[in-house]
Amino acid sequence: MTEPTIARPRADARRNIARILDAAVEVLGEDPTASVGAIAEAAGVGRVTLYGHFASREVLVEAALQHAIDRGEEQLSQVDLSGDPRAALERLIHSSWQLVLQSQSLLIAAQDSLSPERILAVHDKPVRRVSELVRRGQDDGVFRSDLPVTWLVGVLHNVIHGAANEINAGRLTAPDAPRAISATILAAYTPPGRPTPAG
Amino acid sequence: MTEPTIARPRADARRNIARILDAAVEVLGEDPTASVGAIAEAAGVGRVTLYGHFASREVLVEAALQHAIDRGEEQLSQVDLSGDPRAALERLIHSSWQLVLQSQSLLIAAQDSLSPERILAVHDKPVRRVSELVRRGQDDGVFRSDLPVTWLVGVLHNVIHGAANEINAGRLTAPDAPRAISATILAAYTPPGRPTPAG
DNA sequence: CGTAACTTGAACAGTTCTGTTCGGGTTACA
């Protein structure tokens, strides 16, 4: 029985795949309706080549989302989540913010062409990271427990994305965003009847 | 000099226009990418007839958004905004919630085919209503003043739309939504160092 | 160096939408 050789792509093929993924993240991050052709062009690659590696637009979008999240995970995994949950959350917000600002409409593209289940599956790791921090804060009595963790995480998600929209609308400047987000979230997470953190 | 007769549409034409607008609000409220043909069908009207009243998809979408907001304004204008700003805000949230739940993706459709300026212009009245209430709360010292009114209004906007998404994702039930939104917003609006309202 | 893997533009088929035109029928309304 011959050893089953694992079919490993050629070097130029792997390079092109990487270029395509980078381009997809970048282009879809700005225009969620960007065509496959536009992505191929941005990657400096023929459209046929792209289809050779990604069978359909759907597959490409999912791979791009996965790629963006994987890259983000590298940074997020380095954030120190120990100590006071409120301070830890502020650090996490600060790191997440840049990532969201880049990939902005990539999520919209995903929502257009991917099933909710797949999107959720790809987001599993980052969501879990935030969820555990929030839960720890609840256990410590620092974060409110009268609302479910999923809701609190969702609020964070929406406020961050909302901040990106505010910047696009010119009603907020990028440097001001992290402070506004943190101040809003920390107050929103405060247990009923307890004082909010003073800036 | 003959009196310049104001060209008033015939009765059936006005009826069809109304039907089209209602259908547009309903259909686009569920699928932001719905085609003009689908809207015409839902209105029980020929596609040609629709184009006779609305020159392009863009015009139709804007008219539909305007229509939805105008209908909503009727209800919102009846909300009592006097007294404690926090209680008033809760009443306003409660009334706004139903409206948003219906028109959900109509806004997405608008964002796809309308310029941000036009969207903002159409939203002028409801935004102003909330803004003034928030500002009054700031003057009374009940709402925080360390963040701009536009930001606070934006947070409310995003949390409400986020709640709609949570419901779609099955992580929140419709009856629970108003309570979660109010609790979140009232805490988020609390001035730094002051206790959040106890549920 | 030779071959298999890979890339490429051009061209094609198929779909879906927008917006227009035409001709004949119906309806409001004065």
Next chain:
DNA sequence: TGTAACCCGAACAGAACTGTTCAAGTTACG
């Protein structure tokens, strides 16, 4: 009751996109 306003289906032109095929090049790599 007459006429202008209106409605409608069918059919058309045009654009944009997806995904495939082909034939000819280029490149990695054993």
